[in-house]
Amino acid sequence: MTSDPDDDALSWDGDSDVERPTLPKGWQAVGRGSEKVESTPAVDAPHEASMSKDPAPAASAPEEDEDDEEYEGLSTGMLLALGAVGGIYLLYTIGWLIGGLRMQAGALFLIPSVMYTATLVIAVAAPVLWFAASWMLTRNSRSWVRLTALIAGVVFLVPWPFVMTGGVAA
Template sequence: MTSGRDDDALSWGDDDPTLDVGSSDAARDATLGLPTGYRAVGKGSRPVEAEPPAVEADDAVDPAERQQLSNATLVFLGIFGGVYLLYAVGWLIGGLRLQDAALFVVTPAMYQPALVLAVLAPLLWFLAALYLTRARATWLRVLWLIAGALLLVPWPFIAVGAVGS
């Protein structure tokens, strides 16, 4: 069975109008109806309608409800996801390096949960910023991620370093 486009073999895959994101008109026009020269026969072989039936207002999906993220936003989220992951590793290394000095000030029962929370804080901030700003504007999500990157810098890792003094 043919798709109605004779030159499919002479085009790239991304030239296919049925693969366009957000362009349902092109996909509907490309797949609707029979190819030229064909005739529908048999039970229920009424002519194919050019327009699909109208959708009631209750069942309609709001196009602004599920908007896709832009490429720049996806790259930004990937970079900041990596930054927050490195922050978690930095808090772990810095916290473990300061463990001996901290035992003079606090008990191990207080230090261990604080270290776990410090390691989880960047990851929780990243997930919370994504979850809580999912229905908001993209700039607000970016603002919260930048604020978290500035607030959650692993200062023990920076102050003591990976090797220490």
């Protein structure tokens, strides 16, 4: 017998009439022994043709658009960093609200009530707006660019009224 010893250990007499293993639609076997596995044709025939080893069908296959690429997702480290920075922004929003409301009593005689309320709303919304703007404007950038924009907001948006008074009325 002149067969491969690995195949002899996994075969029985009469195995030749057994069906070859098949893969589900859209799957393709790769690696050693993949030629023995049958695969059902995928729905996307041009994509299947580009996956074959024959160069002729691949040349005639249409080029894929960048919009068709799958989203790879964020790394674990980036998700943890976004969670930490997002938590800081949430605390900043609360800090601006508490600090701004504590300063309301002393500021009423200097600033009209409508102007004070408008600036308080803007101050409370600033961390949320910075986070959203950083997220949307850096969505096609590298992760470190996005993280740098978010950390810049952490530095610039410190709720000074809360930090200086400690959340206690003066």
